[in-house]
Structures are given as structure tokens and as C-alpha cells.
Amino acid sequence: MKIVFVTSLKGGVGKSFIASGIAKYLSKKGFSTVLIDADVDSPNISEIFPIEKKLDDIQLVQIDDNLYCFSFGYLFDAVSMSSRQYVNMIKDLLHLADVSDVDYIIFDMPAGASDIAKFLFNYPGVAVTVGIPDRWKDLERMLTILNIHQVACACVVENFAGVICSNCGYYNEYDDENFVKVCEKFKVPIACKIPISDDIKLMVESGFEAVDVEEFDYFKKIVEYVDKTEPMKKLDLxxxxxxxxxxxxxxxxxxxxxxxxxxxxxxxxxxxxxxxxxxxxxxxxxxxxxxxxxxxxxxxxxxxxxxxxxxxxxxxxxxxxxxxxxxxxxxxxxxxxxxxxxxxxxxxxxxxxxxxxxxxxxxxxxxxxxxxxxxx
The missing domain is CATH 3.30.1050.10 (SCP2 sterol-binding domain)
Incomplete structure (x- = not known):
């Protein structure tokens, strides 16, 4: 079983999109995959993969043959919940669902280093960090946080890396050498650069149904880096x-x-x-x-x-x-x-x-x- 933390320092960078895309790609490839929305303040997974009515209890929801999800949004509408309470909820979910036989668990992490993140980082997993070109300082801080918690970062995803014109298809790429320098400093590869485009928008809005996720190389490249990265050895005291x-x-x-x-x-x-x-x-x-x-x-x-x-x-x-x-x-x-x-x-x-x-x-x-x- 491989555990993947999809992280970012701040919200609004497309972290849930990347987590959902990885999970959907893996399930399409035949791997049993569990996607857990660990972002209690912004449970976007419930919007990307919606269900018809709210759940009565904590449980995984089957999205397709190989993909199961859980989100706080499946239980409640916008409600403030303490980090400790949500950690207990995730513990209960992992225990009740018996995920020991699944191939991948993907966590859509809360932004930064909340108490929820600190708890989840105790699991032997690897990270995929999402950043955007002009916020390279945020990327630097997030990679520092992962080092502190001894979590290996498999790769960085540079999201909103440009714009593809809806009319002519011209790709205007945003370049930021500081973003690249941060990745070089931490010796973490950039797996892909994902632009703003109509296809990406349609993919998210349709829950990855209107566009075949396997046609996009982005998630394939991310998974390749994830598969060849081993969890960091924790310091045994x-x-x-x-x-x-x-x-x-x-x-x-x-x-x-x-x-x-x-x-x-x-x-x-x-x-x-x-x-x-x-x-x-x-x-x-x-x-x-x-x-x-x-x-x-x-x-x-x-x-x-x-x-x-x-x-x-x-x-x-x-x-x-x-x-x-x-x-x-x-x-x-x-x-x-x-x-x-x-x-x-x-x-x-x-x-x-x-x-x-x-x-x-x-x-x-x-x-x-x-x-x-x-x-x-």
C-alpha cells in the first residue's frame, strides 16, 4: 500500500484537483484507491465527486469500480469542527473501512501544517506538493515543513503554469526561475506544469467523466514519481x-x-x-x-x-x-x-x-x- 499526501502551504492552488486526478487515474489503471478529504475547512472532494444525499455515518463512498472516497462534505454542510475531532473521525474511518488491502490511499491535505496534517504525517507516506509560479516562497515553506516532519516529497506540481486560449489554442506559459530554484534547492523534481484550459475546467466540473483522465500525461508523470519514491526513514528516538x-x-x-x-x-x-x-x-x-x-x-x-x-x-x-x-x-x-x-x-x-x-x-x-x- 502506498500513502500519498497532496500538500500545499495555502489553499486555492488546485490541491483538491491534483489529489482527485491522481486517485481517478490510479483507479482507471485498475488499482484499488481510497481518496480521503483531510481538509475540514474546505472539503472540495465532495464537490468534485458529489453524492445524492448526505451520509448518516462515517463511511467510504464508492465512486467507480476501484475508487472510494470520504469527505467531511458527505456528512455535513459548512460546519466548524475542531482539528482533534476530525483526526478522531479519520482514525475511525481507517479502522472501520479496513483499508489494509487497498493499493493507494490519497490524502487531500489541509493547507500548511495543521494538527490534522501533523497527525497524518506520522503515517509512512510520500508527498506531492502543489504550487503556482509566482508563489515560490509558499512552495519553499511547504517543502521545509515536509522536511521538519520527515516526509519525502516525490515531486512538485506547478499548477496554473500558463493559459491555453479557448479560441486559438495558443499556450502562454508563465516562467518563474525562483520556482525552479526552490525545487533545485530541495532536490525535488517538477513532475509537470499544468495550464489553465477549458479541458481542465471541464474535467473538474464533470468529476473527471467528460474528459478521459488517462489522456493527460500530468497524472501519469506524478504517479511515476510517487511510485519510485520511498517514505523517509523516521528518526527513531x-x-x-x-x-x-x-x-x-x-x-x-x-x-x-x-x-x-x-x-x-x-x-x-x-x-x-x-x-x-x-x-x-x-x-x-x-x-x-x-x-x-x-x-x-x-x-x-x-x-x-x-x-x-x-x-x-x-x-x-x-x-x-x-x-x-x-x-x-x-x-x-x-x-x-x-x-x-x-x-x-x-x-x-x-x-x-x-x-x-x-x-x-x-x-x-x-x-x-x-x-x-x-x-x-
């Missing part, structure tokens, strides 16, 4: 946690000693700070320190009753990813994986950058050995 738990206090102490020796400016003078490292919501290490900007020296406090001005929280997995270079400190902070009480953003970033640089020297090889990442 099971062996790392105990090693880090035992070694981290010494490593932190050595890191502080090195910072003091080099007299690095941390930019957080005049406050008592507490750094708290968590794993599965539990504190595995915390220490209270003060930075003397004149001496450029970190002073560790042993007094548990010391008044704390600022607290900095970081999950162990995030710390390891930063040390290994999977993500940078700025991204981790903006994604909420480093969170704080009473600390200015720039100060947190500066502090963590210094700490992670020093920790990397001490711990990166240990982590790689534990995770098996040092094996070729």
Missing part, C-alpha cells in the same frame, strides 16, 4: 533517549564551559533563565542559569527557589533534529517546537543557535550511532 538522558547533563555543562571560554555574546543579560528539555511531555532535564553580559559568562544556579524570569521549553526530538541539522533554530521556533515564557524571539534564537552549535560537536556522532544514521 527509542535508543537515543536514554543515551541523551545520561549524557546530556555533562554535555550541557561542557557546552556552557566552552561558551564561557570563548566569551560568546548570548544577548540575554540581566535575567534568570530556565531551559527545560522534554520528552513525551515529561521533563528529562532542566537547569537555571544567568548570563553576565559584561564578563560574557554563564552562571548556573543550584538554588531551586530562585525567581525565574524566562523559561525556554524544547522537545528532545526537536533538539536532536537541530543538532543533526535537519531543521534550523528559526524554523523550530516559528513552528512552535521551541516555545517560551517571557523571552523575546530574537534572544531565544540567538541562545539556541549558540547552544546547538556547541552541542553538535559533543553529541551529533552519539545520536547518529544510536539512530543508525552513520551506516551507509
Amino acid at each position: 527509542s535508543d537515543i533517549v536514554e543515551v541523551v538522558r545520561k549524557k546530556l547533563p555533562k554535555i550541557v555543562a561542557k557546552t556552557i564551559k566552552e561558551i564561557n571560554k570563548r566569551k560568546l555574546d548570548l544577548g540575554i543579560g540581566g535575567t534568570i533563565n530556565e531551559l527545560i528539555i522534554l520528552h513525551d511531555g515529561k521533563v528529562i532535564l532542566s537547569f537555571v542559569f544567568e548570563y553576565d553580559p559584561e564578563q560574557r559568562k554563564i552562571i548556573v544556579h543550584r538554588d531551586a527557589n530562585k525567581k525565574i524570569d524566562c523559561r525556554i521549553f524544547v522537545e528532545l526530538e526537536t533538539l536532536i533534529k537541530i543538532i543533526l541539522g535537519y531543521i534550523n533554530v528559526e524554523t523550530a521556533y516559528l513552528m512552535g517546537q521551541i516555545y517560551t515564557e517571557g523571552v523575546v524571539m530574537k534572544k531565544v534564537i540567538k541562545l539556541f543557535r549558540k547552544l546547538s552549535d556547541q552541542m553538535r560537536c559533543e553529541i551529533s556522532q552519539i545520536i547518529k550511532q544510536c539512530a543508525g544514521l552513520d551506516k551507509k
